Amino acid sequence: MLDSTVAQLARALAARKVSSVELAQGYLERIARINPALNAFITLDPDVSVAHARAADARIAAGGGGPLTGVPIGHKDLFLTEGWRTTCGSRMLANFVAPYESHVTAQLKAAGMVTMGKMNMDEYAMGSSNETSYFGTVKNPWNTALVPGGSSGGSAAAVASRMLPAATGTDTGGSIRQPAMFCGITGMKPTYGLCSRYGMIAFASSLDQAGPFAKTAEDCALLLNSMVGHDARDATSLERPREDYTRHMAAAPADPARPLEGIRIGLPREYFGEGTAPDVLAAVEAALAEYRKLGATTVDISLPNVNLSVPVYYVIAPAEASSNLSRFDGVRYGHRAAHYDDLLDMYKKTRAEGFGAEVKRRILIGTYVLSAGYYDAYYLKAQQVRRLIAEDHVRAFRDVDVIMGPTAPSTAFAFGDKADDPVQMYLNDIFTIAANLAGLPAMSVPCGFDGRGLPVGLHLVANYFDEARMLDIAHRYQQVTDWHTRRPTGVTA
């Protein structure tokens, strides 16, 4: 039962084959057994989780449950969750208890989901390996000597190791999709603005987007149904009619053997070049062959400016971060240095103690590119190139329905491998960042393994607001493959 998908759990709960309390207790028992080896959770509060579950059971018994009522979920520790400690993986917020609930988690709670805990992450969501968390590294469940990816590594590792059926994450430059690949699960980010950022601790506000992790695309669609929605407290939240992201999956195709007849897949030549591990490319090519069998056609395309994604991102994201993180001053939130001379000294010591090295690096870069002498040369130029990258995609989507490639150039790497070389670390996001710069929906789907038995992810990017179709394109593939059902071998449940 604990290995089931969200959709299966919801059916079992509705049919009263299992209670939410039984599920919560079952997962808590598994967490107690497995989490010490993986460190995927920062905070657990079993009594609160079981109380949530009891309330969900009462709601189901009264006939008031919905499609997610009673299903357990974990939240990346940058979503404010009322009454729960919310650390953002930082010493700065190590004792910060959220006074209110984020819009995304509030909606999942209102749907009856059971909060199981707060998930480990890179400090302030800055990283691709979960090595920057103040609360220690998260281990990859396929091989605990390797990183789980980042920054939402705790969420990905917990779902992959079956400690949770689902979790939330956030994606600023790949932080849902890259750990989803490294851990062998499905993760997606919607179009920028669909999920409210209210109550999500900000990293780079023009790029940050919440999204779900689960085993399947169908589960991601179910979760997304309850995560999106207009919220006046986020000025970039979009007002759109509600839609059912499972609607394409639920429809029977004209030819069941070729459900993707007519779908055109764009293959950017920039994403199939040197620098990607041959095993990763081979798994992606095999997935594309599967897609052709399902009726889709593949088209070679070009996104001429995407090779500038990483440098553009590493100007814009730190610029926004340097501004967002100025609020952590020892006065309003979290940590304050114990000893200081005057106000300025208090700011300096608090921030020196509260932030880790990667966060400080980003604040320094951001402050530099925004400074009077360099603003035009760096920040403004990066904004201009960002527009060109978005336009490349708009043009491509006139001819294709979805863009595919590898999620990351390599499978999971070892702790310490890239930690001393920020540029090598940053390059791991080379395929995921453009979707954030353009604000497009994107996801990673398990599509095979490399020679060492580590999961490979297929990356899908769709046009604005086309997530229902993108999720269906992933779903049809998962119906004829079983990569997403494979369990990690590095830990035993």
Ligand code: GLN
């Ligand atoms: N790895 C990227 C970074 O370090 C992306 C992080 C994210 O998406 N939150 O900024």
